[in-house]
Amino acid sequence: MRFKNLIIPVAFATSMMFVSSCSRKVTRIDPNQQVDLSGNWNNTDARQVAEEMTGTILNATWLINHLSDHAGKKPVVIVGMVYNKSHEHIEAEIFTKEVERSFIQSEKVRLVQGGKKREEIRGERADQQTNSSTSSMKKFGLENGADYMLQGSINSIVDAINRKKVVYYQVNLELTNIQTNEVVWIGEKKIAKYVKN
Amino acid sequence: MIIINRLKLVQASVLMGLMLFLFGCSTYNQQIAHYYAHVKDGNYAAANKDLDHNKLLKKDRNRLLYFLEKGKTYHMLHQPDSSNLYLNKADEYMEEVRADAKDVAVGTLVNPMMEKYKGEDFEKFIIHYYKALNYLYLNKTEDAIVEARRISLQTQQQSDKFNDKTNRYSKDTFSMILQGLFYEAGGDVNNAFIAYRNAVEVYEKSPSGIHYGVSMPKQLEKDVIRTAYLNGFQSDVDYFEKKFNTQYRPEKSPEGGELVLFWENGLAPVKDQQEFFFALSRGVAGFYFTDGQNQVPFVGVVGPEMNNINLGKFQSLRVTFPKYVPSPLFYTSATASANGGDSHLEKVEDVNELAIATLRQRFGKEMATTLSRLLVKKIAEYTVRGDGKDDLRDGIADAIQLYSLLSEKADTRNWQTLPSAIYYTRIPLKKGQNEIQLKTKMVSGKDETHTISVEGTGRLVFYNYSSLK
Numbered sequence: 230m231r232f233k234n235l236i237i238p239v240a241f242a243t244s245m246m247f248v249s250s251c252s253r254k255v256t257r258i259d260p261n262q263q264v265d266l267s268g269n270w271n272n273t274d275a276r277q278v279a280e281e282m283t284g285t286i287l288n289a290t291w292l293i294n295h296l297s298d299h300a301g302k303k304p305v306v307i308v309g310m311v312y313n314k315s316h317e318h319i320e321a322e323i324f325t326k327e328v329e330r331s332f333i334q335s336e337k338v339r340l341v342q343g344g345k346k347r348e349e350i351r352g353e354r355a356d357q358q359t360n361s362s363t364s365s366m367k368k369f370g371l372e373n374g375a376d377y378m379l380q381g382s383i384n385s386i387v388d389a390i391n392r393k394k395v396v397y398y399q400v401n402l403e404l405t406n407i408q409t410n411e412v413v414w415i416g417e418k419k420i421a422k423y424v425k426n
Numbered sequence: 427m428i429i430i431n432r433l434k435l436v437q438a439s440v441l442m443g444l445m446l447f448l449f450g451c452s453t454y455n456q457q458i459a460h461y462y463a464h465v466k467d468g469n470y471a472a473a474n475k476d477l478d479h480n481k482l483l484k485k486d487r488n489r490l491l492y493f494l495e496k497g498k499t500y501h502m503l504h505q506p507d508s509s510n511l512y513l514n515k516a517d518e519y520m521e522e523v524r525a526d527a528k529d530v531a532v533g534t535l536v537n538p539m540m541e542k543y544k545g546e547d548f549e550k551f552i553i554h555y556y557k558a559l560n561y562l563y564l565n566k567t568e569d570a571i572v573e574a575r576r577i578s579l580q581t582q583q584q585s586d587k588f589n590d591k592t593n594r595y596s597k598d599t600f601s602m603i604l605q606g607l608f609y610e611a612g613g614d615v616n617n618a619f620i621a622y623r624n625a626v627e628v629y630e631k632s633p634s635g636i637h638y639g640v641s642m643p644k645q646l647e648k649d650v651i652r653t654a655y656l657n658g659f660q661s662d663v664d665y666f667e668k669k670f671n672t673q674y675r676p677e678k679s680p681e682g683g684e685l686v687l688f689w690e691n692g693l694a695p696v697k698d699q700q701e702f703f704f705a706l707s708r709g710v711a712g713f714y715f716t717d718g719q720n721q722v723p724f725v726g727v728v729g730p731e732m733n734n735i736n737l738g739k740f741q742s743l744r745v746t747f748p749k750y751v752p753s754p755l756f757y758t759s760a761t762a763s764a765n766g767g768d769s770h771l772e773k774v775e776d777v778n779e780l781a782i783a784t785l786r787q788r789f790g791k792e793m794a795t796t797l798s799r800l801l802v803k804k805i806a807e808y809t810v811r812g813d814g815k816d817d818l819r820d821g822i823a824d825a826i827q828l829y830s831l832l833s834e835k836a837d838t839r840n841w842q843t844l845p846s847a848i849y850y851t852r853i854p855l856k857k858g859q860n861e862i863q864l865k866t867k868m869v870s871g872k873d874e875t876h877t878i879s880v881e882g883t884g885r886l887v888f889y890n891y892s893s894l895k
Contacts, residue, residue, distance in 0.1 A: 314659060316623075
């Protein structure tokens with residue numbers, strides 16, 4: 230019996246193992262590195278929007294106008310809703326946080342809390358009225374009222390045929406004077422991607 | 427002569443061992459019959475206990491099924507924390523499991539039942555339904571929203587797998603509707619709108635507007651318009667009003683909030699195996715298999731031994747392939763009554779249809795692998811047999827033939843305690859305790875009424891009622 234005859238079928242069987250065997254490998258990368266995998270919204274898009282918005286909002290004329298109209302008193306801004314009207318679930322907070330951080334770091338704009346966090350702060354203040362000592366208890370009615378509100382929207386258009394797809398995102402942020410309802414600044418970032426499978 | 431007899435004895439023993447090892451021809455459902463019977467009887471405590479004594483489910487290759495079944499029985503026992511302990515393990519397993527070399531080797535040389543079970547595509551979506559419900563029952567809304575986000579990841583993965591083709595199961599509308607509901611439960615009407623709108627788009631692109639046995643639920647039409655309105659997206663309100671030929675009238679939210687009631691009807695189909703007889707042929711593009719009706723390409727690497735192959739020897743390759751067998755239904759429809767109003771529960775996921783359709787979609791690819799696996803065994807047999815003049819070689823070739831016959835088996839595993847179909851409705855609640863009457867209509871025409879008590883808290887709450895019969 231020539232057992233080497235068995236080698237061919239066994240080798241043949243082994244050759245059928247075309248499914249690659251893989252073990253998980255994790256590599257840390259620079260968060261600023263552009264890695265596009267699926268063509269969906271990713272960290273590079275969020276970073277580009279943040280860079281565009283922070284780069285323009287603090288250098289725009291609304292800030293100079295406010296400082297001159299209010300004897301150098303810094304404007305107070307509250308961040309409102311960024312409406313997502315796109316086809317994807319996009320976390321706007323990733324880039325709005327960057328804008329907020331730029332306000333605080335630049336020390337040109339004062340920022341007040343909004344939304345659920347403000348509710349939590351107010352809840353804590355209410356709690357202090359009964360549970361904190363009189364000397365440490367914080368008073369009602371002394372919050373800084375915002376002068377401006379930052380709001381925004383994310384829109385998208387998808388055009389696809391066969392294995393080709395063009396995805397267009399447009400992110401707008403708008404700053405509105407709460408007193409006068411006047412829009413004092415609009416920031417815009419357009420992103421277009423061509424995806425081919 | 428003595429040597430040959432001894433060899434034949436060894437050969438017979440090996441074969442006996444193989445026969446015992448391969449469990450004969452019983453399907454997965456038959457092998458877990460004891461557990462399955464407890465589930466059908468509604469005896470979930472016994473079913474749960476049974477799982478821990480089931481040797482088949484304890485095997486490494488069936489670990490996922492063990493996690494899924496444990497998660498499901500704990501869910502039925504109203505123990506959401508224990509249920510999620512197992513469902514999280516299952517979710518993690520499905521995300522990480524890959525076919526390794528050993529897995530492919532046993533799948534090729536034995537049968538696919540010996541490979542690790544990696545989950546059906548629709549099971550990868552439905553797991554989020556149970557996980558999110560468990561989190562909501564534990565008042566962990568934020569964790570339920572994490573499940574909504576994980577549905578997005580699963581959808582991307584699925585779309586990527588089938589290149590977003592509409593004729594493949596690349597999206598799951600039920601999961602998108604769930605996303606919307608979970609986002610709404612978390613007060614995020616913006617993301618809820620996106621999810622509902624995405625679901626509407628999938629229905630619109632589906633043939634005749636039916637996505638795997640489900641037409642667009644009226645509830646979805648209402649939800650997409652309502653959330654568009656709540657976001658202030660007037661152009662979308664106008665667009666959907668026109669599309670659905672309706673006029674939206676804003677209503678005050680019910681003071682007790684709303685209940686999303688799911689009704690899970692029947693049991694998912696189980697897999698059986700069917701036989702096909704194929705012949706190997708050589709065409710212009712290479713080797714292929716045919717049974718007169720189907721043509722399946724050969725998917726292996728064509729080695730030098732294939733050049734001298736005698737096609738006459740491969741004329742009746744018996745292969746087994748899984749087929750779904752729907753479980754008979756006890757109920758046909760359901761209506762919920764509460765606070766003076768009635769609502770009909772609409773079908774939102776048809777597991778029966780999904781299972782059968784997705785298996786049909788991958789028939790070609792899986793049959794090609796199955797046939798190529800069988801061919802490997804056949805070539806081994808003929809190569810060893812040679813010209814048939816050597817008794818020893820003949821004996822070993824017979825052994826390989828018997829081994830091929832015994833080991834050929836379809837993969838009949840699936841998550842069998844899923845429902846056959848899921849229905850849903852939204853019911854306005856009053857503040858405090860609400861009694862909801864769920865009336866299920868039996869196939870015989872009789873009605874059964876079940877009372878469900880739900881606390882109206884002013885928020886969106888969830889309840890799933892199962893008729894796993």
